[in-house]
Amino acid sequence: MAKGECSILVVEDNPDDQILTMRALRKASSHSPIILQEDGQAALGFLFGTESSKRSPQVDTLGVILLDLKLPKVSGLEVLRRIRSSPQTDWLPVVMMTSSDEPNELREAYRLGANSFVTKQIDYSKFSEQMCLLARYWLTVNQVPMVGSSRSF
């Protein structure tokens, strides 16, 4: 699978941020599929499946997860912990996104195995630049394990 076809999973609860993030990401990487999950629980259902549904096949195509730190129901750090504790997902690059830059949160995120930590800028042009850099790096520069049929767990 070509690198350009990797998809991005965005976990973001705030509708404003959803729109703004999606807008910035589309501008940065128009051809990459962007998957949106609205909270931690939904993200976990998407990644691991629920009682009523199986895990999404789209998981195999993921190139990076942009995970908001503060989420209702299941927090971003909890989602991160679950991702890291399952062999199906522990390889996935996770970028923690937050509005704050609390040193404690930062340390905890890295301790739980975050690959990157980004404070969302208030200035939208700076935010757009951040999204652009993220998409470029994680989808075109960074390497993830072989995807698709060869990923057998």
Add this chain to the structure above:
Amino acid sequence: MSNHWRWQYWPLRTKLLLLTVSISTLGILLVCTSLVVVENRTYEAQLESELGVIADILTEQSAAALLFEDSQQVKTILSSLNQIETIEQVCVYNVSGDVMSALNGTGYEPCPSLDVDPAVGFVGDYYRLLEPVTLDGDIVGQFYLMSRLEVLREHIWTFIVISFSVGVGILVLLIWVASRLQRLISEPIVELSNAADRISNEHDYSIRVPVYGKDELGILGSAFNEMIGTIQQQNQKILQSKNDLERTVAERTSELSLANRELEAFSFSVSHDLRQPLRAVEGFGQALEEDCRDQLDDTGLDYLARIRAATVRMGGLIDGMLVLSRVSRQAMEVERVDLSAMLAEILEELQDTTDTVPSEVTIQPDMQVVGDERMLRIAFQNLLENAWKYTSKNEKRAIDVSACEEHNSITIALKDNGVGFDMKYVDKLFVAFNRLHTPAQFSGTGLGLATVDRVVRRHFGRVFAESPIDSGACFYVELPRPERGAESGLQQQATR
């Protein structure tokens, strides 16, 4: 060791006993002696009178014989005295002083001559008596009698032995009684002393001494008990208030840590929840500007630009508040900081910003302070940025940073040639959200100097400023000098 034989180390009961014994001994000795003396006198007087009577009878009987110089008759009269063993010698003299007749006892000794007056009375071991023999008022001769005193001496010796034996007996009895009675006085004192000893050693203030009677010892015991009771009460009070204090401190500490946790939650909330809508406003503003530019006229675009500028300002305010709250509660990591190098780094960043004013900045080399590097960087960044900002309307910018070391502090002075400030408002300079310039003159949040103040305070230092008219501003940061003491003091504060 030898000290303990001294009088002051003797136990009280020994002293009391010794006192009683010595006084009793003295008394008994005096009584015995006077008894012996009196007895001696009495016995001597009795002897004297007995012998006097004998002499009277004999002189009377021998008067006629003397007159007729009938020595045979005198001898017969005198021989009656042979029965009295103690009489050593009896001599009868005629009127001219010649010995008429004599009766000699065991030891032969001639009758004394009357030419010299013989010693009469008690002399040595003998009692001597010389009496004139009279008949019808005329002296017809002399009667001399010498008696041995051995019976008297024996009697007196027996008396001495008996009286002193009785004395010793009484003394023994007295000592026994005294040793019992002295306890009445010594025992309460000894108990008092033991109790005082135990209290001072064991710090057990519940100990009381038994109180005997109402005399001075009783009063002493009661007063002692009362005193110890007061000490015990006071101790309890002190303990109570110490416990109260500890509880209060614990309560306050837990309240404080709760408040701290709330503050942390609050600042997290501020940083996250306030930023998010702000980012939405800014983001959608830009999206509007980019995507719907054609549908807005110049006024609309101007409004939009103002909305976006305001959100950026508010973002700055939130950031400032966060920094202020962080420097207030963040744990300190104290180390030696090369301030000159730090200022040079900050200056390099400042010089990168778009500012065309020709600048002349001098930083005194090798300024060393002790503190938390991150916090100090925030403080001095604020101060240098301020100096930079308020000199940005000058033709030429001059900033000078120098240090002045004193006995136990180091004062860093940052002097600029900027617009300065009105000294009237110097008190408001370091208070959060107080600004001395309008945003139109100089931009700012009003949080920078408050943050500086907070950082310096946490380093046990102080910050102050002055602004002479028309010659810029000078900010002084006084920090405890990099000494071992200050370092450890700050370290203690940091680990708390």
